[in-house]
Amino acid sequence: MTPSPAEAPADLVITGCAVLVHDDQERIRFEENAAVVVRSGVVESVTTADAVRHLPAVERIDAVGQVALPGLVNCHTHAPMVALRGLAEDLPTEAWFNDVVWPVESNLTERDVELGARLACAEMIRGGVTCFADHYFTMDAVAAVVEECGMRAHLGEAFFSSQGAQGRERSLDFALRNRGRADGRITTALAPHAPYTVDDADLTATADLARAHGLPVHLHAAENRDQTDTSLARHGITPIEVLERTGLLDTDLLIAHGTGIVDRDLPLLERAGGRVAVATAPRGYLKFGWPTTTPVRALRAIGVPVGLATDGAASNNSLDVWESMALTALIQKSTEGDPRWLTARQALHHATLQSARAVALGDAIGALAPGRRADIVLVDLTGPHTQPVHDLAATLVHSARSSDVRTTIVDGRILMRDRELLTLDVSAVVRELGERMPALLDRSHGRRIQEYDT
DSSP: OOTTTTTTTTEEEEEEEEEEETTTOOOOOEEHHHHHHHEETTTEEEETTTGGOOOOOOEEEEETEEEEEEEEEEEOOOOOGGGGSSSSOOHHHHHHHIIIHHHTTOOOOHHHHHHHHHHOOOHHTTTTTEEEEEESSHHHHHHHHHHHHHHEEEEEEEEEEOOOOHHHHHHHHHHHHHHTTTTTTTTEEEEETTTSSOHHHHHHHHHHHHHHTTOOOOOOOOOSSSHHHHHHHSSSSSSHHHHHHHTTGOEEEEEEOOOOOOOHHHHHHOOSSSSSSEEOOOHHHHHHHHSSSOOOHHHHTOOOOOOEEEHHHHSSOOOHHHHHHHHHHHHHHHHHTTTTSHHHHHHHIIIIHHHHHHHTTTTTTSOSSSBBBOOOOEEEEOOOGOOSSSSSIIIIIOOGGGGGEEEEEEEEEEEEEETTSSOOHHHHHHHHHHHHHHHOOTTTTOOSSSSOOE
């Protein structure tokens, strides 16, 4: 007799852990001595450990002493730039771009991009990141790595107006060919670089294409206050007002950074016709010495989701979203002069549901609940730096580290178990990337892919 679906073994049962869940008001709480049941890549239930004691399963994980969280989302990065980690240090933004990064990026080959993406995905899996939003070049190579390694990704092929219409066309072609790839784990976006490198005509055309093809848009805008001040001096409007003028605020839009968002921008963002979100990557802002940070409190007050990000490792030196979560909480307290904002629970909300919404996946990931995709990380809190636990949220945000992630799961598939990567060979990547470094880092040619002038 064939068992009914309810009687058939679950694909995966995780048991004995605390589970982060959201109530109907999106407040975070923890279910103790709980279990998560996964079937067909989806969370079937979050229940008690006793309830699944005798439930048959293809695979079981005993997670006593651990916390199950929704997988973290890196809402804005340039994954292949891990190859440039530590190359351009202690420089102002203009010199960072013009003297180092953009000359080196003119050397990039498809193989460089692929190897960088492999190393980046390994780093993110080990840090509990299950999904990332990437904005870079030669993105077919990145999509292939995502498909192979099992992660989830929101990918866009970046372009500048200096590339002519072909740049915009390549971005559209990539987005249309790859959306839904990897059994739906890949979503795509159009990816103009920024208002200071993409002119109004191209931004308007991008908005038209986004609406025509049902695609979101991912770009940098108002990255820092200097960009806003320069835009006001040259054009009389802010970068956010450029997005409004060109129709991009009427698309589903992910804005990277936004530390230059000013008060006059907030009404435009509040009444935007599309779903607008902002990604904050605070470590890079500290390194560049920018005087402001993403106005998280003001954006939340007008209903704009703020997701957590790292930016590329060339500026941030890591792809550690755990660190971004802690820094966001601390910097917001300092900026607002209020220790009650951002609380640990609010920070976890940004790391989970808000980050999922930022990449337009708020209905699929970001929470551990029936019907959501089974993107799960297990965090070990038995180490001396996380004991004793008086407030589990505070322990997770301010005491735990990305290295405490023991297991990473995407769509019910285990990508890392007990700190062992199962889908990527890091040593082979590091070896080949090292061999390619001299050609990649050569700047004697005098070329650069773009000019930073804001």
